[in-house]
Amino acid sequence: MKLIKHLATATLALGVATGAMAAGHGEKTKVGFVYVGPVGDGGWTYEHNQGRLAVEEHFGDQVETVFVESVPEGPDSERVMTQMALEGADLIFTTSFGYMDPTINVASKFPDVKFEHATGYKTADNVSVYSARFYEGRAVQGLIAGSMTKSNIIGYIGSYPIPEVIRGINSAYIQAKKVNPDVEFKIVWAYTWFDPAKEADAAKVLIEQGADVILQHTDSTAPQAAAQEAGNVYTFGQASDMIEYAPMPRVSSIIDNWSPYYIARTQAVIDGTWETANTWDGIGAGMVGIGEITDAVPADVKEAALALKDAIASGDVHPFTGPLNKQDGSAWLAEGETADDGTLAGLNFYVEGITGEIPQ
């Protein structure tokens, strides 16, 4: 027992020493990235890795980056983050919702290391959160989807029932309903961010049940492949452009652009000006991009979609503008009222018209 205690102390001391050494070195800033999927997923993790590469290119020799891919959400991620901090990382980006509590836990043990957690809402002195307003892009998708569907059934592959995903469903539904009052959403929860076989199965099931437009909030391109095989089904690139599947089935996409943010935050650490922040940028700030709308979409629909995109970017239109009711029919937003960020950040209900229940 005593030996173990000694060993533990020694390890801890060693860790603190290496940490201090790295901080004191002052030559190279080390930036770590924790990814939920493989960098080659063609979606979410791919774009985060593009951001990492942009940091390397921008800073050159000034910065060293490290990453660990396919890290499961939960205790395993805590181990990976601790390891990164022990190896002298000055700034660590943890890029999935499920890393929220692990990030907070590890951050409390390494007060000198800065942490940035994507899509979460818990901050600390050395933990910032950042996310993109994907729901703005979802609104544009919803408009296109509602216009394109002939069966009036739109399939939606959800990952986990968290606010980020629920915002997307609501935002897409609101716009789809505006252009097509008969539209119906069929929602399937895959309970995974990345599992190509399951995602493909989910897409096939939705297509079999009559959906001719598929929206996905999972990370791989598998639903695109399934739609391509079925023919006459429209999809949208998720997180990344997924342009390989254009012009059909992929008719547009939401592209996450993390590079400017990663560069700015790394710069802040180098300058010593890093502060806890809560960043939530959308189309206007360039964090959310809309991929090229292909010719499979009629010109008037494309025009309307681009107009909506511009209006959202300029702030003239908010995707959540009243009158809107909650699913149970109770009033949420009055005529002309827009949802505040606090409500949106914790959104846990569907708007009126969507069928099905959110798993709790």
Place this chain on the structure above:
Amino acid sequence: MDLSSINPVLLLASLMVAATPLLFAALGELIVERAGVLNLGVEGMMITGAVSGFIIAVESGSPALGFICAAIAGALLSLLFALLTQVFLANQVASGLALTLFGLGLSALLGQGYVGIKPPSTPKLDLGMLADIPFIGRVLFTHDLMVYLALALAIAIWFFLHRTRAGLILRGVGENHDAAHALGYKVVMIRFAAIAFGGACAGVGGAYLSLVRVPQWTEGMTAGIGWIALALVVFASWKPGRVILGAYLFGGVNVLQLNLQAAGAAIPVEYLAMSPYLVTILVLVIMSAERSRAPASLGRPFHASH
């Protein structure tokens, strides 16, 4: 709830497709474990098969050639494991885990230029009249060759294990390698062959994923199917018939739960999501309530010095 939107014919048909990769991998591992070797590298061999099958199919335009090369690639990778564990007597668990990590990395490297490419489509078998039988025809007789090959393989393995001398020897090696050795059987050679066979099956299962079920190449696309195959072999008590049952149950309940979700069934989604695992384990555990046990030499190293 609108269950009428679920088409039972399509549901049962997609069940067979969903179960096939799992079935291949589990059958291969069954032979390996029956020979007394525990190879935890199924996931790595599957994904290596998935990427090599995909590359060859794309380059040659022939899915058949893709499947053959996937089998070869899976077998080659498994021989690495065989070399480590049978010749150098390395720990089987550690070597298997290393094989999985190696396979995942190797496949990511090989597949770099093949993301977003559509593979040549695997033709459906033309069974003529059979496919026209109402309901059953559409469910059973409209698939590609590999679906039937997986079933045929299960039957062949059952026949091999229980009705042939070679199968008896293989089981003997798995039950008591010292006795088998004393009788003059080449334990290491037999295990080499079993491991290579397991690798080939896992490779084909992986290729079925990348060529038919998804069909595309994505890094890490097996996403744990290899581990499910490993568990399935244990829950199926090392019996081929039960492996079929388990794989079809798992694939079937998985497709069914997605269908129920899309149809808006009033069952909480959490229960639906865990149902494939739960149902498969429950059924197989209940079935194996009578006496059944693992091959006695499973996972034990063999050294022919005494």
